[in-house]
Amino acid sequence: MEEFRNIPLLKITLALILGIILGNSLGDQSFLAQIGVIGIIFAVSVFCFSNYYLHSVLLIGLAFLIGIFSVSYRNIENQKFHFSKLSNSHSYLIFEIVSKTQKTSGTRAQATVTHIGNHPDSLYNCYGNMMIYLKGISSDSLEIGSTLMGYGKHEEQTQNTNPHVFNYKRYLNHRGIFHRCFLNTGQYHIITHKTENLIVKASRIGSRFQKIFASHLNTDNNKAVATAMILGQRNLISNDLYDAFTDTGAVHVLAVSGLHVGILSKILLMLMSCMPKSKVGLRILHWALLITALWFFALLTGAAPAVIRATTMATLYFSGKLIYRNGTGLIVLITSAFLMLLYNPLYLFQAGFQFSFLALFGILYINPWLVKKLVIKNKFLNAIWQLIALACSAQLLVSPLATFYFHKLPLLFWLSGIIVVPMAGIILWNGLSLLLSHFTLGADNIVTTITGQCFDGILSFFNLIVFQIQKIPYCSADNLWVSNNSLLLIYLAIALAGLGIRLKNSKLIIAATMVIFLQSLLHLHENTSMRKVKKLVIYDIYDNSLVDVFYQGGLSPIMPSETDENKLQYNCLNNRLYNRVTAKADIELEHKSNFYQIDNQLFLIHPTDESLLFQPTADINLLVLSKNSISKLDIILKSYKVKKLILDGTVKQNEKLIKRIDNYKIPYHFTSSSGAYEHIL
């Protein structure tokens, strides 16, 4: 605990984090009131400077309030010059492409809006990010940094209303994107591809490098891995490749992070080792070149939170070395967290930031202790043990969160850690050598060609190993569900155990054991209660119909025969995992002509003409109609007694339809406007 006491920034950072969490959950608060309170506390703290204890408490309180304030500051309600405040929903906009993704009928682009207005002769200078869907244009026709002008309607991002589905709206909001806009052909024009933005220029250089790799590599997988590992661009990674890396616990290698920055730092230090450092000026030059190269790499690879964290830590570390100050890894880690959260408090809610800090905390705090537990005299075996210990240290803190997000736990991460991590260094070396050779010697030079072939061979071998590890039985545990409470208890147990081991306090270890036991009981209780659930869920899917029947641990999906269920996974998979249903149970639902009898309740789901021939003996508890069966609405409601009507996502709510239904005076629910419907049996 001594080491934590020596990091004053830790308490400030914790206070800041708590403030950010509270600020995010409170939502929109009075901006001016917050400024007022901060001002008052600050003024009081100045007068209380001589009182150690009170002043310290006030500073921690101030950090907490700044955390809340920083979230409010980013709320668009408090942003005067956000584009949504300066114009109507239908307006002209000038925007610059920040990133682009090819879609089926066009391009989806994340863009920064620079001007907005109702008339092209009166456009307001503004700011703000938006997701823009450009129909009828290929992403190859656009460049990062391209400026376009369009006319269209911008609207707030909508949220998928199906239960337990990934909250895409919140994901985008945490990245400062609150709106979206759909522009058809003819509603937008490219103004220019020129840009003065450094970040954009760096991204364009990255795209150029990607083409160089593509010219030397043979297979799609090799191109995808090289581009992801060296340039941070993951658009070429196929689903199969991604699954292989996820199952083997090697997916962190595909995302540019501390591993890459660390390897790059070593390469740069090696290259610059011949530079003299005797004079102060030369030392500063050495430092400046190193830091510039690292930050250029960070911008080149898209400035993800993990790489920003690593580059910030590297900057702090080398800056400390410049002034002959050696900070411990923890101090540098906490300082970089503090600085990053001050810059953008919403980093706290991004998975990349969370994984990056947790993994490195595990490596800095747990790894030294773990490595000492087993000392092997053989150097080679000792090196392997160190790699295993490193992988275990990182995974211990990352696995619960990864299981929470991705519902998967890789069990052979230690094996991939032995092989993948060293190979990542070789791949990075080779990739940089290829780029260097390409620019200095030329693309057709024999050295470049040989380097390219070696690079291709290494990547093929690398991918082969990953796919072979994936084939090992029980490589990963899939379809896991960790609830919020379980996650908190797991981390509490890890924290108590860690503290107990370091402080050699057996009470803390016992407490950790009890927390784990409590978490297991909770998990068991959740599983048991879910297995008793009997309910129908009518999903809101705009172009398909799906009804899931959960019955005592089993599942029976009801959908039209021509539906491809794989396309519906996004909407229903999480809910099925939540209900602890991993495979379709062969539930014998008593049904005839789309009438379903479940526990003395009768349901008519997606009726057909045949259904009209059936004479039910009881009232219909729930009638579910889709766009294919909506035409039978009147005849069914006239012929049968229906207690509730559900119209699924394929039926859009409109006044005419509501008037039709109102004539029958039965309760109804449109999933397209009110969200998915759950009927408990």
Add this chain to the structure above:
Amino acid sequence: MSKLSEQIIFNKKQRLGISLTLIITLSVYGYNYIAVPKINQLGNHESLESILEKRNVTISEDKVESIKSMKSTQYKKSKKEYKPKKFDVNLFDPNTIDSSTMVKYGLPPWTIKTLLKYRSKGGTFKKCDDLKKIFNLGEADYNRLLPHCNVAAKYKTAGIKKKRKKSFVNNKETQGRDTTKLKNNTNKEFKSYAADKNPAIRLDLSTADTTQLMLLKGIGTFYANKIVEHRELLGGYRSIDQLLELWNFDTIVYNEIKENLYITAPVRKTNINTVEFKQLLRHPYVDFNTAKIILHYRKHHGPYKKIEDIKLTRLISDSLFLTLEPYFDVK
């Protein structure tokens, strides 16, 4: 001092450092909120041209115009404006104009056909207004052609051409024969059918043949055949007013003849449990969907026990059932 307070407390240097950090943080926020918008001129409005000038971007005026007109392009409904074709029409005589000229003048084929048929049957246009006799000549076409119509003088006084029929009376071959009957016979074709009608006749609609039906006023060959055909398809008439179901049957004719008709024989019923789909479809009161649903229900639920059971199909309304019920039964 308690352990907790020991954990929270900072020394003087640390407090100074933290204070300075927080001051810098708040200053940066303040600068971003107050100064940066002014520097970047946020909230100011400018025109598209000035924005392009600032960015050193040059685009053509056409492109600027197309960008500016994006709003109107978006909301303009793509209605196809109807523009009638223009035809170059010269003076013409409807009694002599040929078909290719009529096509050039924009007349549709069916109108051309009707006009030619009218002329071939002996029809003459005495004046331009007689174009209205062509029943499928549209008003727009009539108005367009009328100013260019010019009937020749010889047609203005022409009568209807009558086909000269051979007169057996004046024929040299029949000379010397008693031609009274022949005279009467030749006049027969000019006799009105009305003379054959028997206003007092009473016919059984269930059994009358076409010859008998033609004795009724207003019933000619066409409707006589139709009446019999309808009867065969139905299986018999239940009431006289079923004659109104015939295509274009005039109510005036119906009112004149209804007193002359009566029904004796009952209708012929069809067994709903054995009837085939095509046979059922031939019945005038049964359409495709009704036939399908009747047979579908029979297939899934077995034979109908009574005729009312067809209402269980849910698609046969009460009114339809009332029309079908007399013609079907179960055996």
